[in-house]
Amino acid sequence: MKDQLEARGHSVYIFTTTDPHVPEDAVEPNIFRFGSVAFVSFKDRRIAVRGLFHALQVAKDLKLDIVHTQTEFSIGFIGKFVARNMHIPTVHTYHTMYEDYLHYVLNGHLLRPYHVRQMTRAFVHNDAGVVAPSDRVLEKLASYGVTAPIRVIPTGIELNAYANHSNRDVRAELGLTDVPVLISLSRVAFEKRIDRVIDAMPRILKQVPDAVLLVVGDGPARESLEEQAESLELTDHIRFIGEVDHDEVPLYYRAADIFMSASDSEAQGLTYLEAMAAGTKVLALAGDYTNALLDDPTIGRTFTRTTEMAQLAVEYLTHADEYSDATAREAKLDAISADRFGDRIVKFYEDAQVYYDETLEEKLSSRSFAKTLRLQSVWGKEEE
Incomplete structure (x- = not known):
């Protein structure tokens, strides 16, 4: 996705975790790493343990327009924190069917599908858009009661x-x-x-x-x-x-x-x-x-x-x-090409920005209306 967006003239910055396989002094243009530890049940996965306010300062310096989160864990929450404080939209891609992985946490005795549903709804609440890589993910998110706009955009393949x-x-x-x-x-x-x-x-x-x-x-x-x-x-x-x-x-x-x-x-x-x-x-x-x-x-x-x-x-x-x-295969490949994927993502960003602006205006209006009601209530008590 980074390659496709940059090919269209956009600037892309990756916020991710430290990696034991990447030296601390490695030169990685437009990549920002935050201190992390290995996740308990997935030793090859990392959880950021610091960097919340550092990430916000970096994002402000970069003057970001949109945040696209790719995980529901630490870096995902950092992304949402950054977007909320900068008043810019967040788009999220839901990559993992977590109900299939509950056995990794205390052999499935701690978390249930109900918890996944609740946590997913909470995480994407107020997002300007959610990318579902397939119809299966779309249907699952809909069954969870996710109200953010969802669009099916299969992850592209760099065919070359x-x-x-x-x-x-x-x-x-x-x-x-x-x-x-x-x-x-x-x-x-x-x-x-x-x-x-x-x-x-x-x-x-x-x-x-x-x-x-x-x-x-x-x-x-x-x-x-x-x-x-x-x-x-x-x-x-x-x-x-x-x-x-x-x-x-x-x-x-x-x-x-x-x-x-x-x-x-x-x-x-x-x-x-x-x-x-x-x-x-x-x-x-x-x-x-x-x-x-x-x-x-x-x-x-x-x-x-x-x-x-x-x-x-x-x-x-x-x-x-x-x-x-190879006729049928070539037709399929055209639909899943990285180039087509890039076009779809850019269009979704544009639509997400419109959705964010419209819902923000509605929220501001409703807050103003609610404030007026509260003032009216206070005045009424004073008059009494």
Whole structure:
């Protein structure tokens, strides 16, 4: 988003947390970092512990026009504090379906969906707009009773990054030049349901005996998944690659024939779009979003059961020529391009500013009217 906005002549400043992997003296133009600590249940996530008034001073110096928050936690609250004190609109993107992550907090014994609903409504209260990456998020926010304007704007993909511009061959590096390759690429967490993809492998191997699954990413479920692969005697057919650099992600997508996901916790499913951009077939758990996205078999298909996932994978691997037409994929990619995303975001900012100005005027008017009523009440008591 930053790249797209700057390409249109806008100035973008990122307020974020400190990062143990980024030296304190690193030169990062237009990036401001605030002291933070690791979050209890997500060690790779950070929570800002200071910087509230520093952020406000920086924002005033920069003369910001709008604040776009991307998290409901510390930096998100700092953003809302800045916007409120500068009297500028706030737009928020709701990225995470938190009801799918409650088990991370005291094994799900502390928070309930009701708490998520209440906290979400409170956080976006008085926002000038909320970006929903998919219809699924829009429907969830509506069910929470969110009254701020909501617009579905799928996160864009920098298509050029997924085109084959590199001479690097990941398949050759892994010794997989002549074998079918499947891939799971995500944070290796339990809610991603990677165990179901592994469960499908024995069925796939019965018909495609040389297939290999790459599990790219890292996270709390990795050890459990490695044990699962070992118990199923699949260690020769499943490789745990670990986390890779962001710039290398397209290389791994392109190295695979099929991207496979059994996750039911995706707000948008950015990995589906990335795989599509790389020209890799997608198999994903059926749902309103995935059924609409994968509506052409030349792009991908959805499944409801592990057996169906395995069957579809075998179909793609053994009849690849039947699904080689790129027409439907190109049409989808045009709709999800980063350039289209940039246009939509700018338009939403403009609409949010209008909404903010109108609602602010209404609030000022209602406050003035309420003040008049209070004065009238006081005068009446004095006269009595």
